[in-house]
Amino acid sequence: MKLSEVHRILRAEILVDAGKMDKDVEMAFGADLMSDILAMCQEQTLLLTGMTHIQVIRTAEVSDLAAIIFVRGKRPGPEIIALAKEIGIPLLLCKLTMYEASGLLFSAGLSGIHRDQEPHRRLKGGGKL
């Protein structure tokens, strides 16, 4: 689903388009817990969140997320928008709750993350002292 379609379905406001509204997203994830996002999201996931602090942008950056939708009309501050522009992460704002926004996107065919593709690792050392 293209970001422009996400924008239309959620009747969202575009805060940062980063020239990427034509970009396709294949899956989405909704969370306020940064660590859940870091643990669960594959790259190019669309994130829905109710958090608007600067670490949301940093979390999206290191996780290579496709875009961020702020739900419940929670508007991030100008420094957040400036950082997203600098990094090139699209930001959208919608008035719907997380549940409603997720439901609309899911019904329109945007799936959740693929659980069987959780980040792989080939751990040696096992976290021992």
Add this chain to the structure above:
Amino acid sequence: MEENFEQTISLQFELKSHDFVQAGEASSEIRRRLKKLGFASDVVRRAAIAAYEAEMNVIIHARRGRLQVEITPRQILIIAQDEGPGISNIHQAMQEGFTTAPDMIRELGFGAGMGLPNIRRFADEFNISSCAGEGTSLKIVIYAGEG
């Protein structure tokens, strides 16, 4: 790799306690450098996430600390060292959901007891050592997938 490099590239970042505005800048810079060096996106991503979780841990829990990164074409080594309370029970700290973070940190969406398990999830090698009352040291290695 777009940019050939033969010598080890070393980066170092000083981290300040409770600096939630700058938090993540070190990891962001590490990610940029790795991308520029031409590492595979999966390698860059795993290194960036592990570095970010380690950076946040220092900022949340310690008095001060630093991230050191040594990059070679074969692997990325990230060392996070801090002066802080240390971890008295590492086995417990490695369990998902165990946390000692205060409410203020949890309100930011961190401190859910996922940081160390996440680092272990993304790392190819992971070692932690800690001395209660003194500090904690993490060694994280991400293989670059060559050879």
